[in-house]
Amino acid sequence: MxxxxxxxxxxxxxxxxxxxxxxxxxxxxxxxxxxxxxxxxxxxxxxxxxxxxxxKTPEVMLQVLRDWDRNPVGYSQSQGEPSLLESLKIYYHGLGAIFLDTSHLQVTIGGSEAISWALFAVADPGDEIIVFEPFYANYNTYAAVNGVQLVPIPTNLSDGFHLPAQSVIEGKITKKTKAILYCNPNNPTGTVYSKSEIETLVALAKKHGLFLLSDEVYREFTYDGARQVSLLSFMQEIPEHAIVLDSLSKRYSVCGARIGALISLNQDIMAGVLRIGQGRLSAGLIDQLMAAKLTKVPVxxxxxxxxxxxxxxxxxxxxxxxxxxxxxxxxxxxxxxxxxxxxxxxxxxxxxxxxxxxxxxxxxxxxxxxxxxxxxxxxxxxxxxxxxxxxxxxxxxxxxxxxxxxxxxxxxxxxxxxx
Ligand SMILES: Cc1ncc(COP(=O)(O)O)c(C=O)c1O
CATH class of the missing domain: 3.90.1150.10 (Aspartate Aminotransferase, domain 1)
Incomplete structure (x- = not known):
């Protein structure tokens, strides 16, 4: 029939x-x-x-496209194009993280890939990751793809979506909890967490042996004279547990170039994500060479x-x-x-x-x-x-x-x- x-x-x-x-x-x-x-x-x-x-995207990045003469357009290295890794290192040193070398950096295809790999690296299917809601909606996508359960802790419009007390967060930690994932400055709320809020998260990560995943793709976008408190400043305090997730998309208006990074001092994490990187061969060569010019972008x-x-x-x-x-x-x-x-x-x-x-x-x-x-x-x-x-x-x-x-x-x- x-x-x-x-x-x-x-x-x-x-x-x-x-x-x-x-x-x-x-x-x-x-x-x-x-x-x-x-x-x-x-x-x-x-x-x-x-x-x-x-x-507009910085001219110095666009010039790479205008001057392009490599033929063929080949793969890049799985960890990232050496010139981009070097530029990223200089950028993070400029933020005070002078303890980082290129072995602590993995170039990813956008911050999106960095987040998805981080979830994969820290949790097995059925494990739990704490997030603060409302949260960047695509965390749901990465969690579903990795079979990970997001455990939301509410934050409220009435207090500008700042984090609840340590005890409230602690109350959500179970045997299955592997990590706390947060975004600072925050999409979708626009909240910038204070130093003491970040300290609370670091203390919880330390006390419960949890990974702390900090999505910092909006790092430079803080207003009224405030400055973002990066997890980079606490990385040496919790070297095994801190993972920073980053992206050039918003910082340099290069969303279409698809370049991000995963940063950690945890050698097992870095070796593991490199193996995933090898499986997907490389991020785009053209995108990375554009991005490598980040050190030349005028202040x-x-x-x-x-x-x-x-x-x-x-x-x-x-x-x-x-x-x-x-x-x-x-x-x-x-x-x-x-x-x-x-x-x-x-x-x-x-x-x-x-x-x-x-x-x-x-x-x-x-x-x-x-x-x-x-x-x-x-x-x-x-x-x-x-x-x-x-x-x-x-x-x-x-x-x-x-x-x-x-x-x-x-x-x-x-x-x-x-x-
Ligand atoms: C909070 C947050 N993290 C990560 C990303 C991923 O961006 P990309 O993959 O372009 O780096 C975005 C994009 O909007 C975002 O808002």
């Missing part, structure tokens, strides 16, 4: 692993088809949903980028906090904010923005083009069912005029939204 297309699909689905079905869709990307449909219909969609910086580049993001943060915060029913703690770093909205179901609201809400452009050209805004429903950044239901995550990687326009659209949309 001939199978209908539906039954073929069913047979195919039943053949896949259970792990595959446990991998969630990204809350940041899952509404993309609605945005695509809106754009096809001629609507301008402002992307307030994804942290893909609009700031002024960082200052300008930093100042621009801080101004954007101010515009966003001031603009949103005056909208009735909207709650936003002042983001302290990174380029994200979790925003509470006066709606019951933020996911429905986010979808409705893309499918139904249109505001004519006020632009001087008089085109009156229909416009809307895309934001990410925050529930996907929580592991606890029901949490974050009335929240969205905003990424302020747009120019200041565009941020102002987005706030205008959101204000009008909230007034017009009657589900």
């Amino acid at each position: 001939k199978k209908s297309p539906e039954s073929t699909t069913l047979v195919f689905l039943s053949m896949t692993s259970q792990r595959l079905s446990s991998v969630p869709a990204s809350p940041i990307r899952k509404l993309v088809p609605y945005a695509t449909a809106a754009k096809k219909a001629g609507v301008k969609v402002y992307h307030f949903n994804i942290g893909d910086p609009d700031i 002024s580049y960082f200052q300008e980028v930093h100042d621009e993001y801080e101004k954007r943060r101010d515009v966003l915060y001031e603009g949103l906090r005056h909208i009735p029913g909207v709650t936003i703690p002042k983001p302290e770093g990174a380029f994200y904010a979790i925003v509470g909205l006066p709606v019951e179901d933020a996911e429905h609201f986010c979808q409705w923005l893309l499918t139904d809400f249109r505001d004519p452009s006020p632009s001087a050209d008089g085109s009156g083009q229909a416009e809307t805004v895309m934001v990410a429903p925050a529930a996907g950044f929580y592991a606890t069912p029901g949490k974050g239901k009335n929240e969205v995550r905003i990424a302020y990687v747009l120019s200041i005029p565009d941020i102002i326009r987005c706030i205008d659209i959101l204000t009008k949309a909230l007034n017009a939204y009657h589900p």
Whole structure:
């Protein structure tokens, strides 16, 4: 008997692993088809949903592409291209971690690969890793791929999503707990943890023999004169347990170059991740040679980028906090904010923005083009069912005029939204 297309699909689905079905869709990307449909219909969609910086990549990195003359384009070394490892070492020494040498560094394909490998390296299937929710949604992906259980500890909008007391964290540690994974400065909350918060985590790692995984891809993005307290400063205190996860994506606006790093003094970890690296051969040669120029990026580049993001943060915060029913703690770093909205179901609201809400452009050209805004429903950044239901995550990687326009659209949309 001939199978209908539906039954073929069913047979195919039943053949896949259970792990595959446990991998969630990204809350940041899952509404993309609605945005695509809106754009096809001629609507301008402002992307307030994804942290893909609009700031220019440093010229010195782009010049590598312009000057490219290697033929063929071969593999690189599995640990990383020597010139990039050397540049990374210089960069970390500049942060004070002069005890690091290149044997403590593993180049990865983005911070994403560093995080996924770290989970694989510290936990077996069924083991637990503590995270603070809301957390970077893709941690769910890496955990599902590695069969690891994330154990979320809530943090709250009312106190700027800072960490709970040591006893609360300790209460979640079980025999299966292998690590604490945190992100500082934080995506999605914009929180920058204080020195004493990091000290608490270090103390817990020491006391319970846990790995401490610190995702520091937004290290330089801290505002109001604050500075990030890196786990690098505590690495010698817990040499076997500290792992720093890093990325060049945001720091140098090179998301498309896919370069990150895993840093640890633990020799077993480094030898193990190198074996994984050998299995995937190498990170991209072109990407790494671009990235190796990081030591040549002028200091002024960082200052300008930093100042621009801080101004954007101010515009966003001031603009949103005056909208009735909207709650936003002042983001302290990174380029994200979790925003509470006066709606019951933020996911429905986010979808409705893309499918139904249109505001004519006020632009001087008089085109009156229909416009809307895309934001990410925050529930996907929580592991606890029901949490974050009335929240969205905003990424302020747009120019200041565009941020102002987005706030205008959101204000009008909230007034017009009657589900
Ligand atoms: C907190 C955090 N960690 C890691 C990453 C991974 O970035 P990449 O793989 O581009 O380095 C991101 C990207 O948005 C992020 O926000």
